[in-house]
Amino acid sequence: MGRHPYAVVGGGPAAGAAARALAAAGADVVLLTAEDRPPYDRTVLSTEVLLHPGASVPEVWPAAADWRARIQVRTGTEVVGLDPEARTLTTAHGDSLTYATALLAPGAEPRRLSVSGSEGPSIHYLRDVADALAISHTFGRARRLVVVGGGVIGLEVAAAAAMRGVDVEVVEARARVLGRGVPAPIAAWIVALHERHGVRIRTGAAPDAVQRSPDGAVSGVRLIDGTVLPADAVVVGIGIEPREHLAHAAGLACDDGILVDASGRTSHPAVFAAGDAVRMRRTGESLGIRLESFSAAGRQGEVAAHTMLGRHDSFTDVPWWWSDQYDATLHSTGVATPNAREVLVGTPEAPLVLSLVGERLVAAGGVGHGPGIARPVRAAGRVIAAGGRVDLRELRTSGGDPASLAAAFRAAARASA
Numbered sequence: 001m002g003r004h005p006y007a008v009v010g011g012g013p014a015a016g017a018a019a020r021a022l023a024a025a026g027a028d029v030v031l032l033t034a035e036d037r038p039p040y041d042r043t044v045l046s047t048e049v050l051l052h053p054g055a056s057v058p059e060v061w062p063a064a065a066d067w068r069a070r071i072q073v074r075t076g077t078e079v080v081g082l083d084p085e086a087r088t089l090t091t092a093h094g095d096s097l098t099y100a101t102a103l104l105a106p107g108a109e110p111r112r113l114s115v116s117g118s119e120g121p122s123i124h125y126l127r128d129v130a131d132a133l134a135i136s137h138t139f140g141r142a143r144r145l146v147v148v149g150g151g152v153i154g155l156e157v158a159a160a161a162a163m164r165g166v167d168v169e170v171v172e173a174r175a176r177v178l179g180r181g182v183p184a185p186i187a188a189w190i191v192a193l194h195e196r197h198g199v200r201i202r203t204g205a206a207p208d209a210v211q212r213s214p215d216g217a218v219s220g221v222r223l224i225d226g227t228v229l230p231a232d233a234v235v236v237g238i239g240i241e242p243r244e245h246l247a248h249a250a251g252l253a254c255d256d257g258i259l260v261d262a263s264g265r266t267s268h269p270a271v272f273a274a275g276d277a278v279r280m281r282r283t284g285e286s287l288g289i290r291l292e293s294f295s296a297a298g299r300q301g302e303v304a305a306h307t308m309l310g311r312h313d314s315f316t317d318v319p320w321w322w323s324d325q326y327d328a329t330l331h332s333t334g335v336a337t338p339n340a341r342e343v344l345v346g347t348p349e350a351p352l353v354l355s356l357v358g359e360r361l362v363a364a365g366g367v368g369h370g371p372g373i374a375r376p377v378r379a380a381g382r383v384i385a386a387g388g389r390v391d392l393r394e395l396r397t398s399g400g401d402p403a404s405l406a407a408a409f410r411a412a413a414r415a416s417a
């Protein structure tokens with residue numbers, strides 16, 4: 001399959017942003033993706049596609065961009081082998097290609113539920129278009145759905161199912177939903193929203209078995225305490241695992257993610273990596289972090305591409321992510337550490353929780369109906385980027401609505417700059 005200056009493996013925002021940055025700089029790129037389409041934005045899969053199976057799935061590249069012509073996209077091409085010394089990639093078709101520099105952006109895999117009966121039909125996971133279409137199809141005929149996992153994906157699926165008229169129960173093993181990175185008051189707001197839509201949320205509960213009728217169809221989920229929840233279908237959203245096997249088999253350093261520095265370098269000088277597959281050690285960090293979000297994946301891909309081109313760049317962004325459920329949007333920025341104290345600002349309709357270490361803002365998360373909460377949270381991200389100095393008294397007197405908070409954060413960011 002020839003020799004290429006730049007090879008990119010993946011079909012999500014990280015691969016897409018990397019190929020874009022390389023091609024926009026005038027380089028020729030070959031992009032290999034296992035899926036049947038060019039890199040796309042999978043964040044719509046748990047919302048629009050579940051609600052409207054015919055919804056279009058956006059590509060991450062603008063259609064008319066002239067640099068697209070420099071990217072040779074090979075869809076349906078899974079890379080199964082990497083030889084960093086020979087600089088070759090081998091595909092599942094048995095072809096191999098040589099590269100000068102490669103970027104790995106294979107994303108992550110949904111963590112599997114491993115209980116009796118959990119293999120087989122009507123147990124769904126959500127990662128790609130095919131998964132979303134299968135779940136959406138299930139919503140058209142299932143009456144009762146059990147969602148295993150009260151994280152972001154599980155709750156987005158629960159919201160879409162409820163809006164499609166399916167009876168939904170969410171089972172979460174921890175004491176509360178959204179236990180990772182979402183402050184308790186925001187999670188409580190989301191729970192109340194689900195309950196208003198008729199979704200039942202059961203915390204401190206874990207499945208022990210998926211029950212099936214003699215014909216193999218799912219009939220229910222038995223919990224560890226013996227309770228049986230009747231169900232025609234199950235969606236599992238219990239986290240993701242980075243796809244590191246290709247890198248690991250090639251001898252690259254991995255530890256719950258392909259290990260990269262803040263510029264996307266792996267342990268081999270000609271191989272870079274980005275996105276959900278990586279654990280990135282940002283400047284000044286001793287432990288790496290997996291960010292698992294759309295914006296971080298894209299920026300990491302871009303940073304790695306710049307480094308591949310010999311330019312200096314590194315990932316210094318304050319991470320942010322969002323989740324859409326019903327008419328509500330949750331936004332979060334920064335990384336809360338266990339020693340952070342939480343301060344609730346905002347209003348009951350649009351609460352915002354600040355995480356502070358000492359007097360320094362390290363993270364902020366908010367929720368509200370409509371997209372309005374995005375503005376104060378993104379502005380809080382600018383404060384974090386500028387060093388995190390906030391005056392809580394001033395924030396409390398700002399009025400508390402999203403627009404006033406956004407203005408107060410912007411002023412604080414300007415004052416720190």
Ligand SMILES: Cc1cc2nc3c(=O)[nH]c(=O)nc-3n(C[C@H](O)[C@H](O)[C@H](O)COP(=O)(O)OP(=O)(O)OC[C@H]3O[C@@H](n4cnc5c(N)ncnc54)[C@H](O)[C@@H]3O)c2cc1C
Pocket residue numbers: 009010011012013014015016032033034035041042043044045046077078079080105106107108126127128153243246274275276277292293294295297320321322323324
């Ligand atoms: C349903 C859903 C909803 C989400 N919603 C949000 C949201 O609201 N907000 C947010 O911030 N984030 C959200 N995320 C997370 C966000 O989509 C991911 O963080 C992001 O897609 C990661 O990008 P990536 O490029 O690293 O990997 P991915 O997007 O997973 O792309 C990896 C690609 O590589 C391909 N691939 C894997 N292995 C190989 C191989 N060996 N050879 C060739 N190709 C390969 C895969 O098929 C896939 O196309 C959501 C994720 C999902 C699944």
